[in-house]
Amino acid sequence: MSLQDTVLMQLRDLILSGQFEPGQRLAEQQLAERLGASRTPVRAALVTLEQEGLVEANETGKYLVRQFTAQEVIDAISVRGHLEGMAARLVAEHGVSRQLQGQLQTVLDEGDRLLADNPLTIESYAAYSVMNDRFHALILDACGNRALQRAVALNDKLPFAPASAMLPMQGTLAMDRDWMLYAHRQHHMLFDALRRGESARAQSLAMEHTEVAQMNMRMALERRAESEQVLPGIRLVVG
Numbered sequence: 001m002s003l004q005d006t007v008l009m010q011l012r013d014l015i016l017s018g019q020f021e022p023g024q025r026l027a028e029q030q031l032a033e034r035l036g037a038s039r040t041p042v043r044a045a046l047v048t049l050e051q052e053g054l055v056e057a058n059e060t061g062k063y064l065v066r067q068f069t070a071q072e073v074i075d076a077i078s079v080r081g082h083l084e085g086m087a088a089r090l091v092a093e094h095g096v097s098r099q100l101q102g103q104l105q106t107v108l109d110e111g112d113r114l115l116a117d118n119p120l121t122i123e124s125y126a127a128y129s130v131m132n133d134r135f136h137a138l139i140l141d142a143c144g145n146r147a148l149q150r151a152v153a154l155n156d157k158l159p160f161a162p163a164s165a166m167l168p169m170q171g172t173l174a175m176d177r178d179w180m181l182y183a184h185r186q187h188h189m190l191f192d193a194l195r196r197g198e199s200a201r202a203q204s205l206a207m208e209h210t211e212v213a214q215m216n217m218r219m220a221l222e223r224r225a226e227s228e229q230v231l232p233g234i235r236l237v238v239g
Helices: 003-016 028-035 039-052 070-094 098-115 122-142 146-155 170-196 199-222 224-230 232-236
Strands: 055-057 063-065
Touching: 003 028, 003 039, 003 232, 028 039, 039 055, 039 063, 070 122, 070 146, 070 170, 070 199, 098 122, 098 170, 122 146, 122 170, 170 199, 199 224, 224 232
Parallel strands: none
Antiparallel strands: 055 063
16 A cells, blocks of 8 residues: 555544544645655545645635535435445346355345344444344345446445444444344345345445435434434534
8 A cells, every 4th residue: 555545544534533623724734744744645645635625725725624514414325325225236137146145145144143132232233233234235236347446436325325334322222123134134135135136226226225324324323412422423414
């Protein structure tokens, strides 16, 4: 990985982890000192982050951390649903290989095992998040459409848009387990549609699946004080 890519990744992570306040100016020299780099890769990273939508330039050309509305985040999750729906349709149309079936089944079995914990633990919640991300990635990787994959990758750079953006709330794990069980049943239904080659059903299920993520985001915003303790980056979202 080049120095420029490293600086970009580090700066993106700092923003998404809530290290900067919404609207805060990102001064090149201060960032360079913090990241142990020169201003050149920092400047390039800021340009890329503006293109991704995480920062914005004001009228004087200074870069600021962007603030997002709740609706913008919900819209990004919805876009992911449409893109993943297309990916699921393509996989169903092409046919699911034995290797992919085995990989998806292994992931689903892991989810079943984790959700058998009752009450749910914060450790099993975190492991389920990894499993969930793996399930979505397997389908996207198998669709064979690079333009679609790039579109998902770009959309996933927005706060809380990726499938991995799950928010563990230790005080409400019982409630969280209920919606996770529902979401995992959707995983099983989607897998069934893929195996059967039911492309329209697979697309519909993948799109419907992101409604759970949208609900999760709304719940996190309603419990903002608790959410910020777990994921400070949620301060980027207002409303």
